[in-house]
Amino acid sequence: MRINHGFHATMNAQPGKGDEVVALLLDAPSLPHPDCVVFLVGRSAGDPDVVHVTEGWTSPEAHAAFFATAPAQALVAALQPLLAGSAYSDEVPVGGKAF
Amino acid sequence: MRINHGFHATMNAQPGKGDEVVALLLDAPSLPHPDCVVFLVGRSAGDPDVVHVTEGWTSPEAHAAFFATAPAQALVAALQPLLAGSAYSDEVPVGGKAF
Numbered sequence: 001m002r003i004n005h006g007f008h009a010t011m012n013a014q015p016g017k018g019d020e021v022v023a024l025l026l027d028a029p030s031l032p033h034p035d036c037v038v039f040l041v042g043r044s045a046g047d048p049d050v051v052h053v054t055e056g057w058t059s060p061e062a063h064a065a066f067f068a069t070a071p072a073q074a075l076v077a078a079l080q081p082l083l084a085g086s087a088y089s090d091e092v093p094v095g096g097k098a099f
Numbered sequence: 100m101r102i103n104h105g106f107h108a109t110m111n112a113q114p115g116k117g118d119e120v121v122a123l124l125l126d127a128p129s130l131p132h133p134d135c136v137v138f139l140v141g142r143s144a145g146d147p148d149v150v151h152v153t154e155g156w157t158s159p160e161a162h163a164a165f166f167a168t169a170p171a172q173a174l175v176a177a178l179q180p181l182l183a184g185s186a187y188s189d190e191v192p193v194g195g196k197a198f
Contacts, residue, residue, distance in 0.1 A: 037197070044190060054153060092144050093140070096137075096197065097138055098139055098196065
């Protein structure tokens with residue numbers, strides 16, 4: 001299995017900011033990164049300000065190295081004022097299909 | 100967007116049954132179905148008996164029609180004795196990448 005690190009995040013956007021959060025995530029620098037195997041963005045059907053992302057990386061070290069880069073920190077900085085809170089679970093992708 | 104229906108499920112397997120649940124899901128008849136756009140299986144890093152699946156379908160009707168088929172009901176029947184419980188959220192995949 002190529003994935004050795006992952007998580008599922010649920011982000012609560014500030015009211016009305018769900019669209020901006022989704023747009024930022026769909027343009028995340030994680031997506032073209034070769035160590036990022038899964039980056040699935042989702043959204044609550046009932047509350048457009050609840051946004052989810054499931055990530056799977058080749059290793060914790062690869063994710064940490066990416067997270068320290070300027071593009072990753074720029075995304076964190078752009079998201080921060082748009083979010084009221086977030087919660088993580090230790091879900092690690094193991095297989096299936098997506099986009 | 101091709102996806103108009105989806106959910107995120109967290110299944111608590113009976114103790115020690117997580118491997119069997121994951122194996123059944125990775126062989127699910129949803130995977131080759133053309134109306135199933137996303138079917139991402141995940142697992143808790145901390146508890147191998149906690150299994151997740153994120154699904155995205157072209158429409159609620161397509162999912163309902165699939166769910167009524169014999170292969171889908173056979174999967175439900177195979178999973179049922181392996182599970183202690185499950186919980187759903189209304190997460191609908193909107194984009195990203197995976198396997």
